[in-house]
Amino acid sequence: MSNKILIVYYSHSGNTRKLAKLIEQETGGTLCELVPERAYPADYNTVVEQAKKEIQAGFRPELKTKVKDIAAYDTVFVGTPNWWSTMAPPVATFLERYDLSGKKVVPFCTHGGGGSGNIEIVVRKLCSASTVLPGLSVYGDAAKASQVESWLKKS
Numbered sequence: 001m002s003n004k005i006l007i008v009y010y011s012h013s014g015n016t017r018k019l020a021k022l023i024e025q026e027t028g029g030t031l032c033e034l035v036p037e038r039a040y041p042a043d044y045n046t047v048v049e050q051a052k053k054e055i056q057a058g059f060r061p062e063l064k065t066k067v068k069d070i071a072a073y074d075t076v077f078v079g080t081p082n083w084w085s086t087m088a089p090p091v092a093t094f095l096e097r098y099d100l101s102g103k104k105v106v107p108f109c110t111h112g113g114g115g116s117g118n119i120e121i122v123v124r125k126l127c128s129a130s131t132v133l134p135g136l137s138v139y140g141d142a143a144k145a146s147q148v149e150s151w152l153k154k155s
Helices: 015-027 044-057 089-097 119-126 145-154
Strands: 005-009 030-033 075-083 104-111 136-139
Touching: 005 015, 005 089, 015 030, 015 044, 015 075, 015 104, 015 136, 015 145, 044 075, 075 089, 075 119, 089 119, 104 119, 136 145
Parallel strands: 005 030, 005 075, 075 104, 104 136
Antiparallel strands: none
16 A cells, blocks of 8 residues: 555544544554535434435535645545445545546445445446545444454455
C-alpha cells in the first residue's frame, strides 16, 4: 500500500467509523469523516425511510466536509453503511464530486445482514477511471483489527 492514503467514510451509528479507525491504525492513512450539511435523524426507522426515499430519488446531500488536495492521495478507502443494498447518499456525493481517476479505490462497509450489497458495483461505476480493489464488509460493530489486517494483506 502507498503511504498517501485517505480513508473517507460516512457513519450514522458509529459502526463504519469504528471500521475506518481500524483501517487508519493498520495503514497510517488520513481519516476523513463525511458530514452532511443536514444531519440524518437519529431514530433508526426514520433514517431508514429517509434513506430509502433519497436512494430511490438519486438524491445527493451537500457535505460540510471538504477534502483539500485530493490529488495528494494515491489510495482512497471509501466507507459506508449498507443502506438498501447500496452506499449512503453522502458517500455517493463524495464519489461524484471528487476526481479519483488513476487512484486505487478500496470500498468498505458495515451492514445489518445485507453484506456488501451492490456497493462495490456502484463504486466501480462511479470510479470508472480508478482501480477498484476488493472491498470489506463487516456485520454491525464486529470489526476486528485481525480481520482488517488480513483483508489489507490481500489488497
